[in-house]
Amino acid sequence: MTNPLLARWTGDFALPPFAAISDADFAPAFETAFAEARAIVATIAESGEPPTFANTIEAMELAEETLDRVAGVFYNLVGADSTPEREALQRELAPKMAAFSSEVTMNAPLFRRIEALWEARDSLGLIPEQRRVLELYHRMFVRAGAALDEAARKRMSEVKERLAVLSTAFSQNLLADERDWALPLAEGDLEGLPDFVVASAKAAAEERGQEGHVLTLNRSLIVPFLQFSTRRDLREKAFKAWLARGANGGETDNRGLAAEILKLREERAKLLGYESFAAYKLEPEMAKTPGAVRDLLMQVWKPARARAEDDAAILAKMMRDDGINGEFEPWDWRYYAERRRKAEHDLDEAELKPYFALDAMIEAAFDCAHRLFGLTFRPIDAKLYNPDARAWEVLRDGRHVAVFVGDYFARASKRSGAWCSAFRTQRKLGGDQRPIVVNVCNFAKPSKGKPALLSWDDARTLFHEFGHALHQILSDVTYGFISGTAVARDFVELPSQLYEHWLEVPEVLDRHARHATTGEPIPVQLRDRLIAATTYDQGFATVEYLASALVDLAFHEGAAPTDPMAVQEKVLAEIGLPRAIRMRHATPHFAHVFAGDGYSAGYYSYMWSEVMDADAFEAFREAGDPFDAATAKRLEAHILSAGGSQEPDALYSAFRGRMPGVEPLLKGRGLLEPA
CATH class of the missing domain: 1.20.1050.40 (Endopeptidase. Chain P; domain 1)
Structure with a gap:
């Protein structure tokens, strides 16, 4: 056969x-x-x-x-x-x-x-x-x-083969640690958890063939557990397990792999005549040099750290008021930040979540794409690789444009995180090849018969990955080599981060944020409080991200460290990382950097792109309409359909007329001090 x-x-x-x-x-x-x-x-x-x-x-x-x-x-x-x-x-x-x-x-x-x-x-x-x-x-x-000469080409090939082996091992070790850890929760361990977290823990147990409830290292389950559990001992246990992924000793420990990867990357760069891997990696990117990356990150670090320190003092006082002495710890931050958010913004995640059903948020992402770019999405009955995955035909003016696949629920067989990929990319050479694009997420799966409810952060993730999908769906180039997301790493996050802005548009929330049980739209007052709180806790979010980006840069900017964990600690001490905040991705589970070459010396890319996305959405505000047709047409023509057909700064300047400064980013994160 x-x-x-x-x-x-x-x-x-x-x-x-x-x-x-x-x-x-x-x-x-x-x-x-x-x-x-x-x-x-x-x-x-x-x-x-x-x-x-x-x-x-x-x-x-x-x-x-x-x-x-x-x-x-x-x-x-x-x-x-x-x-x-x-x-x-x-x-x-x-x-x-x-x-x-x-x-x-070669x-x-x-x-x-x-x-x-x-x-x-x-x-x-x-x-x-x-x-x-x-x-x-x-x-x-x-x-x-x-x-290179023959001997150098031979060594380069050996280095690349070994790096491929190491990055695969890193990824599989991380998956094993995430798959194998689970914490059974007795009835008393559910104290403080809202119904949606309890339901997710029950669904996680069912997926593992267990009775009762279990906590896993899936982000959509462990983060709300850290937000709501009144059991400080269990929060500590869960957080330490989350932090220890890839660093538990034994066969799945990634620390030695990380050191060897860094050493081989340095050798690769030196073979090509570069002084460091960062210099090699950044040359074709928008940033061009490690110095330009560091300048941007440090411009944001100072106000972000100041905000985080102020917030830490407030949260630590809340903990002491609860009668808990001792240091304010990383497993305390999300719990007290959630309580503070409720007190200051009258926002309760348990109250919000029913308005963010998965199906409603998918429809919201589709509706925005229709209003901006004229796309429609028709469900298709296709046999896919897993029963949880589903597919839609994407059309414009009745013509087939693409197939979009959504695979949203966490499972033990899926690596963590969220991403956009393609089974087939767009090109015209050799015939008009239309793309098959897939978004993969790790949202907590509900119990059977219950609707899947997303957190605000989950909903942003859905919009983010769908922004990547639009970059693939709307691609209109002849050559697959420059199709869709085949662009500079520090430009590829622009469409995804830009698309997140439409989730915050009031009319989008009014139309799609409807109660999963009653169908009622989100109350206007609750909607407005939610939008007003979008910059809440951005000191924490910005600091944990920047810490990872700065460590990544340090790993690749000079000689490869023999002990990456020591370098990690040195960098965090030098920048003054607040005690109660950890890196978003510690070295042993930093998959962006070590489970492949994509974001190595490039984790800064999210922030580099955010400088542009904050400015790009301003173009719609300046037009007076978040769905302004002329602005959307320019966005599609110069960015979403163009792939890598020009240098990124040329594409962005064609859309916006200029390159932006850092101020819109600081404003968008609520880190810009009033004049």
């Missing part, structure tokens, strides 16, 4: 045939895909014809089509719905994928063809998009080591 991963998918919307795919299909499909891609690349590299854009760059664009298809399914599944078989194959594939990438990007005859095209670029008659693709291909090959 034909391997379903290798046959061209011809069903509705050319979706992967999930029902026909077994774990046993993946390994042979990868072997076939590797062999096919190698043969095509060899034909391109060894061609006797003079290099042209068509016979070299466009041919390379299509050379790995089968491999992209197989990998698109596998890596989405291994992140969202892993099995022991998939994890074993992921470990086996890590060095093979890295070796294949090195084979291609192929000397192929690089000579690309180099010849680059040197002749002004005489090739290329349109701007083609010139940009050529520039990026040439840059990719040079930065991969194609111009």
